[in-house]
């Protein structure tokens with residue numbers, strides 16, 4: 046196992062790094078179609094979704110949503126996907142405006158790939174504990190302490206960290222990309238230690254691992270999963286690669302959200318225990334309405350603790366406002382953008 050990098054606690058939801066965000070001021074117009082203090086009903090939700098789609102048409106905008114966003118956001122989007130799919134779509138789209146419903150680094154990645162487009166982010170406070178676990182200054186120092194290493198960074202990083210990176214990866218392509226490098230290549234891998242450890246074991250490498258992690262995936266507990274497996278002995282257990290080694294050891298299917306979704310679509314008659322952010326269940330149930338998906342931990346027992354608070358900051362009202370006002374828009378300083386786009390392009394070439 047590789048030597049570890051900076052050791053520190055996994056950051057909890059709280060102050061969020063906004064490196065690269067040039068226009069963080071909140072939308073100011075009072076002309077909201079719905080009062081955000083009142084709960085949104087099915088009727089006004091449908092109306093709001095229609096209003097959003099009309100704005101998209103009028104402004105030549107596309108909405109991209111990550112699998113972990115709220116169901117109503119996914120239902121309004123033009124495209125739903127994991128980080129890799131969203132990055133690919135961003136690179137391909139010809140729309141003038143791209144609204145990224147996800148977290149801040151996803152909107153930033155989108156802006157790096159489409160510098161001439163307006164990239165909007167419904168709530169710029171939607172950060173990521175994993176991205177927060179690796180600061181650019183710390184990585185710069187770590188690189189200086191370990192010269193001669195190729196730096197591979199998970200896409201869940203700020204543009205400033207990507208600018209210090211040789212190749213960006215996602216959970217969907219990390220193993221495939223690492224395997225393309227010479228076996229003796231010296232590699233720093235970060236910031237997700239669980240993904241890095243999994244790839245080290247799968248490929249027989251000895252990459253230096255940054256000790257970062259996602260606070261949502263850190264909550265999944267092997268004991269809870271073992272109990273669920275005992276209650277549902279025929280169920281197939283799926284776990285995201287950001288989960289701990291103990292959780293992954295209990296999983297039959299290990300991979301990105303896209304891998305899990307594909308597996309379920311190909312085997313719809315099974316029952317699944319799902320250890321990742323609960324937002325993916327909406328898309329799984331949409332594709333496989335007859336299939337039983339059991340989220341970890343069980344719904345009701347500890348409701349909400351398998352949800353990413355940052356992803357939930359994306360709401361229909363904020364989506365409507367940001368499209369209407371074309372704000373908040375994401376900007377990345379030119380010197381950072383110039384370097385940060387290179388490892389993303391390298392990823393797209395290698396995956």
Ligand code: SF4
Pocket residue numbers: 113148172173174175176201259260261262322353354355356
């Ligand atoms: S689930 Fe974890 S890795 Fe994904 S956006 Fe939320 S904090 Fe970041």
